[in-house]
Amino acid sequence: MAQASIDLHELTQREYPYGFTTELETDAAPRGLNEDVIRLISAKKQEPAFLLDWRLRAYRHWLTMTEPRWQSVRYEPIDYQNIVYYSAPKSKVDGPKSLDEVDPDVRAMFDKLGIPIGEQERLSGVALDAVVDSVSVATSFKAKLGELGIIFCSFSEAARNHPELVRKYLGSVVPFSDNYFAALNSAVFSDGSFCYIPKGVRCPMELSTYFRINAADTGQFERTLIIAEPESYVSYLEGCTAPRRDNNQLHAAVVELVAHDNAEIKYSTVQNWYPGDKDGKGGIYNFVTKRGKAAGRNSKISWTQVETGSAITWKYPSVMLIGDGSVGEFYSVAVTNHFQQADTGTKMIHIGKNTKSTILSKGISAGHGQNTYRGLVRVTDGATNARNYSQCDSLLIGDQCGAHTVPYLDVRNTSSQVEHEASTSRISEDQLFYCRQRGLGTEDAVNLIVNGYCKEVFRHLPMEFAVEAQKLLGVSLEGSVG
Amino acid sequence: MSLLSIKNLHVEAAGKPILRGLTLDVEPGEVCAIMGPNGSGKSTLANVLAGREGYTITAGEILYQGKDLHALPPEERAREGIFLGFQHPVEIPGVANTYFLRAALNAIRKHRGEEELDAMDFLAMVKKKAKSLGLNPDLLGRPVNEGFSGGEKKRNEILQMSVLEPRLAVLDETDSGLDIDALREVAGAVQALRHPERAIVVITHHQRLLDYLVPDRVHVLSAGAIVTSGDKTLAMELEKNGYGWAASRPQAQERVA
Numbered sequence: 001m002a003q004a005s006i007d008l009h010e011l012t013q014r015e016y017p018y019g020f021t022t023e024l025e026t027d028a029a030p031r032g033l034n035e036d037v038i039r040l041i042s043a044k045k046q047e048p049a050f051l052l053d054w055r056l057r058a059y060r061h062w063l064t065m066t067e068p069r070w071q072s073v074r075y076e077p078i079d080y081q082n083i084v085y086y087s088a089p090k091s092k093v094d095g096p097k098s099l100d101e102v103d104p105d106v107r108a109m110f111d112k113l114g115i116p117i118g119e120q121e122r123l124s125g126v127a128l129d130a131v132v133d134s135v136s137v138a139t140s141f142k143a144k145l146g147e148l149g150i151i152f153c154s155f156s157e158a159a160r161n162h163p164e165l166v167r168k169y170l171g172s173v174v175p176f177s178d179n180y181f182a183a184l185n186s187a188v189f190s191d192g193s194f195c196y197i198p199k200g201v202r203c204p205m206e207l208s209t210y211f212r213i214n215a216a217d218t219g220q221f222e223r224t225l226i227i228a229e230p231e232s233y234v235s236y237l238e239g240c241t242a243p244r245r246d247n248n249q250l251h252a253a254v255v256e257l258v259a260h261d262n263a264e265i266k267y268s269t270v271q272n273w274y275p276g277d278k279d280g281k282g283g284i285y286n287f288v289t290k291r292g293k294a295a296g297r298n299s300k301i302s303w304t305q306v307e308t309g310s311a312i313t314w315k316y317p318s319v320m321l322i323g324d325g326s327v328g329e330f331y332s333v334a335v336t337n338h339f340q341q342a343d344t345g346t347k348m349i350h351i352g353k354n355t356k357s358t359i360l361s362k363g364i365s366a367g368h369g370q371n372t373y374r375g376l377v378r379v380t381d382g383a384t385n386a387r388n389y390s391q392c393d394s395l396l397i398g399d400q401c402g403a404h405t406v407p408y409l410d411v412r413n414t415s416s417q418v419e420h421e422a423s424t425s426r427i428s429e430d431q432l433f434y435c436r437q438r439g440l441g442t443e444d445a446v447n448l449i450v451n452g453y454c455k456e457v458f459r460h461l462p463m464e465f466a467v468e469a470q471k472l473l474g475v476s477l478e479g480s481v482g
Numbered sequence: 483m484s485l486l487s488i489k490n491l492h493v494e495a496a497g498k499p500i501l502r503g504l505t506l507d508v509e510p511g512e513v514c515a516i517m518g519p520n521g522s523g524k525s526t527l528a529n530v531l532a533g534r535e536g537y538t539i540t541a542g543e544i545l546y547q548g549k550d551l552h553a554l555p556p557e558e559r560a561r562e563g564i565f566l567g568f569q570h571p572v573e574i575p576g577v578a579n580t581y582f583l584r585a586a587l588n589a590i591r592k593h594r595g596e597e598e599l600d601a602m603d604f605l606a607m608v609k610k611k612a613k614s615l616g617l618n619p620d621l622l623g624r625p626v627n628e629g630f631s632g633g634e635k636k637r638n639e640i641l642q643m644s645v646l647e648p649r650l651a652v653l654d655e656t657d658s659g660l661d662i663d664a665l666r667e668v669a670g671a672v673q674a675l676r677h678p679e680r681a682i683v684v685i686t687h688h689q690r691l692l693d694y695l696v697p698d699r700v701h702v703l704s705a706g707a708i709v710t711s712g713d714k715t716l717a718m719e720l721e722k723n724g725y726g727w728a729a730s731r732p733q734a735q736e737r738v739a
Binding site: 428429430431433434435436437438440441442444449452453454455456 | 573574575
């Protein structure tokens with residue numbers, strides 16, 4: 001491996017390409033957290049009273065909780081009083097009424113990220129909600145989607161325009177008391193996306209949200225809620241980036257999905273928060289609660305995630321399989337390079353009869369990266385004929401990294417069938433030499449092998465994002481051996 | 483000028499001397515066979531030519547097209563036209579055979595200053611070549627070597643050689659694991675790849691392959707050095723008399739001295 005190591009080391013350790021900062025005038029809350037800050041956030045967003053009440057209850061509950069320590073990640077204590085909980089780019093006009101009114105600086109920032117906001121510049125198959133720090137700055141294709149009765153807007157807008165839906169579903173999948181970071185999010189959540197797909201409608205385009213943290217010392221606490229009424233279908237994708245900064249920034253999001261009878265929600269994530277530098281300085285703490293409720297008969301919720309960014313990723317996109325015949329899927333690629341840490345996996349809770357879940361997790365550890373798969377498969381006593389298949393593979397690159405697999409199985413029904421397979425492998429010297437003997441450089445060879453390893457997960461991503469994910473993997477692993 | 487000129491090559495692996503003063507010239511257009519018993523250094527020679535790590539050249543030199551190969555990494559050698567047919571072709575899960583081969587071909591074409599082939603042109607070309615090699619076309623879309631039979635793997639190696647069009651092809655025990663029909667076909671396919679500017683070095687310990695792929699020269703490798711050389715009749719004599727006989731021939735004594 002000596003030769004390959006030197007070659008790889010010499011490859012420029014490419015800088016995180018989205019690490020730039022944009023000078024935007026901001027309207028921010030004072031540093032720190034108290035009830036006044038929460039009232040301020042709620043007021044800025046002109047929220048209905050029930051929402052402020054909910055936030056305050058969440059905050060009071062959060063005060064009684066302690067930060068969990070069971071996860072296999074290490075970080076310095078977070079000073080919750082030193083975070084700015086609300087920061088919004090100050091618009092020259094008073095909140096953009098249409099895409100044409102989006103602040104030119106914000107528009108330029110998204111252009112630089114390769115995410116043009118204007119509808120004519122976007123691929124026609126994707127509608128976008130762009131979120132900067134604490135607010136949504138633009139949502140495209142609203143009118144076109146509106147014709148089908150689909151609501152796709154920022155969470156703040158939903159709270160104002162569709163309070164009955166927000167009230168009905170907010171916290172119905174992840175209650176504010178669920179965990180420490182969910183409680184914090186519930187108290188201070190700023191923006192995020194809201195999607196509502198009416199009965200019998202198949203959403204004709206991918207819905208996507210692009211999250212950008214821009215301001216310093218700011219936490220991002222977005223909240224996403226997707227509701228799929230009976231016989232509906234939606235595919236949703238989220239992407240994210242952040243500037244390169246020396247201190248860590250907290251991102252604590254909550255995502256709730258509800259699928260009614262025969263509805264399907266496909267949720268894809270390409271997570272590329274700033275991972276910190278190669279010495280482990282800076283980077284985002286990505287502490288996220290994502291859960292779906294497959295409430296209806298034969299409903300289906302599918303999570304696909306490609307986690308390449310963040311200093312620490314800690315999340316378990318889960319499915320509660322309540323409806324009889326409901327299906328839950330989790331496909332994951334998690335990459336840790338340099339000093340990144342990831343503790344991620346899923347929970348599949350089988351409650352309904354004939355429910356089925358599939359878990360496919362591919363962890364890749366390079367540099368000093370630490371990667372843990374942690375997953376729970378629970379079959380409750382009423383879940384007759386439940387089926388689960390889990391496969392957790394780990395790939396190690398170099399000898400300073402680590403991979404850990406922690407599966408929990410809790411089966412209380414004798415008619416169920418649960419399978420778990422796990423493997424750990426290295427990129428073999430034989431594979432690398434074989435590729436190089438055919439003319440491929442070391443870096444291309446590693447990319448080829450790793451992409452092959454992840455293929456089963458990538459094929460679940462929407463086409464154009466699969467291509468993006470492949471490229472991202474290449475960037476993440478540059479300089480990975482050395 | 484020889485295409486390949488190896489002079490007094492000494493190579494160690496894990497501190498143990500494997501090649502001990504190997505000298506060999508290979509001319510363009512030539513098919514030469516390197517025969518020898520197990521442990522004589524045949525595979526080491528193949529690996530060293532391809533630039534595999536784990537071997538240390540302690541003395542001697544390897545000139546390829548007049549240039550010293552020593553400092554050149556494996557991918558550079560491949561792009562300069564050196565091809566190694568693997569004794570044990572490697573599986574790469576999830577990577578389609580055609581995707582892999584196109585990436586390889588384009589890396590080589592780029593090095594030569596040629597335009598990259600687009601997917602359609604490439605596919606048409608590979609399908610044609612696979613057919614002429616008797617390779618099941620289904621294997622083209624399957625992951626590289628994964629689940630291939632021994633014979634399919636070897637045919638796949640020759641398909642790669644035929645697509646990459648090397649100047650120097652070193653085929654390491656390409657006959658091992660082949661039944662007699664497959665052996666005839668694979669040998670025939672290699673025979674068809676003879677070219678006035680291409681040299682093919684066939685490494686084997688059986689004479690069988692050489693019935694179908696007739697060499698211009700036969701070299702016998704024993705204890706890390708070429709002990710005797712001759713034309714195709716040498717292979718037959720070897721089959722009859724064994725390697726011990728070859729090492730004791732007068733010519734061999736001179737070489738060693």
